[in-house]
Amino acid sequence: MDEYDFSGRVVLVAGAGGLGGAIAAGFAAHGASVAVADRDGERAAGLAAELAARHRVATAGIVVDVTDEEAVGSMVEAVARDLGGLDVLVNAHGATVRTRAEDLAPADWRRILEVNATGVFLCCQAAGAHMGRSGGGAIVNLSSVRGRFGATFGQTEYSASKGAVDALTRSLAAQWAELGIRVNAVAPTFVETDLTRTVLADERFAASLRASIPMGRWAEAEDVVGPVLFFASPAARFVTGQILYVDGGLTARV
Structure with missing residues (x-):
């Protein structure tokens, strides 16, 4: 039996950016029907079409604002209707700003928490309700090492939001185990994507970050795909409520 087949x-990936795109491609390469949801409808549709052509699997591209409860509910309904169910949810959307706490605008605080924490909750809630009625499933949330320890260079709101994701992951895992729903999180260090590229453009900061990681580099999107597939697969059938750090050994020093 191939546990990664x-x-x-049916897999729903919320977020079609660098990480979400790589994760969606990983599932499609292993035969899944994949729905990709993003606030940017063209990006979601384009990725869905690309995966369908490359991997010969059923796909769907969906426009969604993850902070809109009604839109999130409609997203889950559309996936179940158009692709025949929902077995796996991956929350790969996110937002950040790089501002010291004393300079952080309350509007930015609220926006980041809404996308990174409330958006994850709403997606989990809608998908979990469907999975609970359908015999179970797997949810994988994208967290960050910043949920474990603070960032001295700013990103207070990002660290807080990822700490919330970690706590939410454990809480839902405990509540939903009896429904056959496993909930885990993958927490990478900095991954070079559109979201982090402006931060890593600061050469001094990028060099200090690289020096803090025992393996000597920051993460790539492909480094995250395997752990996500593991949590979603039967290989992790008895694993729930866990936060897996994909960080080149960074947290081993903390």
């Missing part, structure tokens, strides 16, 4: 299973 996702043929016949």
Whole structure:
């Protein structure tokens, strides 16, 4: 039995950016039907079409604002209707700003928490309700090492939001185990994506970050795909409520 064969299973990836795109491609390469949801409808549709052509799997591209409860509910309904169910949810959306706490605008605080924490909750809530009625499933949240320890260079709101994701992951895992729903999180260090590229453009900061990681580099999107597939697969059938750090050894020093 190939525990990483996702043929016949439906995966919803919320977030079609660098990480979300790589994760969606990973599932499609292993035979899953994949729905990609993003606030940017063209990006979601384009990625869905690309995956369908490359991997010969059923796909869907969906426009969604993850902070809109009604829109999130409609997203889950559309996936279940158009692709025949929902077995796996991956929350890969996110936002950040790089501002010291004393200079952080309350509007930015609220926006980041809404996207990174409330948005994850709403997606989990809607998907979990469907999975609970359908015999179970797997949810994988994208967290960060910043949920474990603070960032001295700013990103107070980002660290707080990822700490919330970690706590939410554990809480839902405990509540939903009896429904057959497993909930885990993958927490990478900095991954070079559109979201972090402006931060890593600061050469001095990028060099200090690289020096703090025992393996000597920051993460790439592909480094995150395997752990996500593991949590979603039968290989992790008895694993729930866990936060897996994909950080080149960074947290081993903390």
